[in-house]
Amino acid sequence: MRRIYLDNASNTKMRKIIIKIYKNLLYDKNISNPSSFHFLGRYSKYYIEKSREGISNLIKCKFSEIIFTSSGTEGNYIIISGAIKNYKIKYIITSRLEHLSVLNTLELFKEKIKIFYIDNDEFGNLNLNQLELILKNKTNYKYNILVSIMAINNEIGNINNIELIGLLCKKYYSLFHSDFIQYIGHYNVNMKKIYCHYFTASAHKFYGPLGIGFIYIKKGFEFKKSINIGILRNKIISDTDNLYGIVCVYYALKIFYKKYKKEKNKILKLKKYAIKLLNNKVKNIKYNGLSGDINRSSYNILNIRLPVKDDLLHVKLDLINIIVSIGSSCYSNKNKSYVLKYILRRNIYKNTTSLRISLGIYNKRKDIYIFVNKLKKLLLW
Numbered sequence: 001m002r003r004i005y006l007d008n009a010s011n012t013k014m015r016k017i018i019i020k021i022y023k024n025l026l027y028d029k030n031i032s033n034p035s036s037f038h039f040l041g042r043y044s045k046y047y048i049e050k051s052r053e054g055i056s057n058l059i060k061c062k063f064s065e066i067i068f069t070s071s072g073t074e075g076n077y078i079i080i081s082g083a084i085k086n087y088k089i090k091y092i093i094t095s096r097l098e099h100l101s102v103l104n105t106l107e108l109f110k111e112k113i114k115i116f117y118i119d120n121d122e123f124g125n126l127n128l129n130q131l132e133l134i135l136k137n138k139t140n141y142k143y144n145i146l147v148s149i150m151a152i153n154n155e156i157g158n159i160n161n162i163e164l165i166g167l168l169c170k171k172y173y174s175l176f177h178s179d180f181i182q183y184i185g186h187y188n189v190n191m192k193k194i195y196c197h198y199f200t201a202s203a204h205k206f207y208g209p210l211g212i213g214f215i216y217i218k219k220g221f222e223f224k225k226s227i228n229i230g231i232l233r234n235k236i237i238s239d240t241d242n243l244y245g246i247v248c249v250y251y252a253l254k255i256f257y258k259k260y261k262k263e264k265n266k267i268l269k270l271k272k273y274a275i276k277l278l279n280n281k282v283k284n285i286k287y288n289g290l291s292g293d294i295n296r297s298s299y300n301i302l303n304i305r306l307p308v309k310d311d312l313l314h315v316k317l318d319l320i321n322i323i324v325s326i327g328s329s330c331y332s333n334k335n336k337s338y339v340l341k342y343i344l345r346r347n348i349y350k351n352t353t354s355l356r357i358s359l360g361i362y363n364k365r366k367d368i369y370i371f372v373n374k375l376k377k378l379l380l381w
């Protein structure tokens, strides 16, 4: 039986062309340590700098503003701790709905820095008036505040108004970091149109390989003091570059920009079809966050809430080859969703079951049809 994969917000399968590029690089006898001074080192370094240039052209930023990391988690850690180490940050403003890689990093600094978590409603809408009020009251000098708010929530798909948040940060001279991990490679990111100092990206969310990502650091807001041992040129991390991953993350992004409109439409149609079918077949179904609203949520994420309690529903689906997730993908094996626990009323959270389905370019209408029908059967049991 074919496996139906509906967990693309957790990981996307590499495109065939990316696998081919990766394989060709592995066979290239001239590739060596890109930090070495000799010909092979310089040859390898060329690939890295070409990839950096390619990414900066795609998202319309400066070449030196792109720095490669090994994951989105590492990127979030580097930015938050780097900003704290390099600027006189007194306050951090964030929300409880951020990814755990952000929330856990912030925990490390809570003794030293006051952290404000802005409010949200039961749909996960953030209170941006409160954000502005805190910025207004707590700005004592330039860049004493770091705001960390994600572009798209990985669990409920809410699209946050990062354009407005960026403008508020600009107005109040605050640093703005945004987790772009569910945004870049899904939407047309153009840094000429967004005011933000730092963002994070991860290739395995947009059909690139696992173990490679990058961060954006706005010119003028670099980290002079490294958070790691040593500094190599414009790098803030002093390890050997993952050349294979770096070339592939560039190509994955390049292909995304080429195919963006067509692929987005395809996935959006699938999401609309899923909502229609679920509404018809599953009684009293609800959608968490804004994920049921196609204009205010990401086109690939749908978080459904069923009026029954069954903590093993996702396992039962797994046993019949249907892959979905509960909670944040990275932690779904261990924990239930902290995001839903936070936004939903207690009795609703306790007496219902939620599943996140996230769609990708390899999904077909048939996948949705089978998923909904199997789900209905399981619910009748």
Ligand SMILES: Cc1ncc(COP(=O)(O)O)c(C=O)c1O
Residues within 6 Å of the ligand: 009, 010, 071, 072, 073, 074, 099, 101, 150, 152, 153, 154, 179, 181, 182, 202, 203, 213, 329, 330
């Ligand atoms: C919004 C968000 N931030 C950060 C991460 C972590 O990225 P990575 O898996 O590359 O460490 C994820 C992964 O699911 C995510 O969805």
